[in-house]
Amino acid sequence: MNELTRRRFVGATAGAATGLAATTLTTLGPAAPASAAPASRTWAGHRSANGWEILAAAQEHGIEGSGRTVRLAGGDAATILLHVARRYHYEIQQLRESDVRGHRTDRRVREPYESNHLSGTALVIRPAAYPLGVSGGLYPRELTVVRDILAELDGVVAWGGDFTVPKESHFEIAYAPGHPKVKGVARKVDGWNTGPGNEGAGATDAFDPGRRTRAEAFARSHRARS
Incomplete structure (x- = not known):
């Protein structure tokens, strides 16, 4: 059974995204009807939607324990996003060839948040299994891990499953x-990476009752701010 058939997908494909200013997005085609995927647009700014500078190229980084690599902006962004990828590999599903994609130079986007790939500050994990506009693809145990990751990173990482037009x-x-939150969380992750090995990716129990309570509370407050 392939990945798409084993997943339970719910919800209709999202409609076209709310447009940004003409100086940021240039429409390539007609607006998509509500039942179709958003039309591709060209991101025309010098920064991605999250405010990071767009990069012509990005360094390739290894994802610990997986044998896989991903191109990301260096420094704090890479430290944090590599932690997400490691935990996904250890706790949700082992990463296979081409499962993870980061920086890209193609400026075509269907949602503004996809522009964050241009700055190397976003990654997708198994995008064919979790496409744009579809929610409900994660099993409950997988969602528990994702929520734990988001909570432990104090909201510095946002997950596409929480967006108006989702992309899990x-x-x-x-x-x-x-x-300061980016810098603080990166320091925390660096501490886990250089510590004795009993914290961080590979050493976390997302199902610990205390962690689950904190993650659920964080998710409620995060959704309230969205």
Whole structure:
């Protein structure tokens, strides 16, 4: 059984996204009807939707324990997003060839948040299994892990499953460069990476009752702010 058939997808494909200013997005085609996928547009700004500078190229980074790599902006963004990918690999499903995609130079986007790939501050994990506009693709245990990751990173990473037009494969840095929360969370992850090995990716129990309570509370408050 392939991945798409084993998943329970619910919800209709989302309609076209609310347009940004003409200086940021240039429409390539006619607006999609409500029942169709959003039309592709060209991102014309110098920064991605989350405020990071668009990159002509990005460094390739190894994802610990997986044998896979992904291109991301360096520094804090890579530290944080690699942590997401590691935990996904350890706790949800082992990453296979081409499962993870990060930086890209193709400026065509269907939703503004997809522009964050241009700055190397977003990644998608198994995008064919979790496409744009579809929600409900994660099993409950998988959703528990995702919620735990988001809570432990204190909202610095946003998940596409929470967006108005969802994309459950999508994870992005939610704050602009230099934001103190980005720096603080990156330091925390660095501490886990260089510590004794009993914290962080591969050493976390997302199903611990205390962690689940905190993650559920974080999810409620996060959705309330959205």
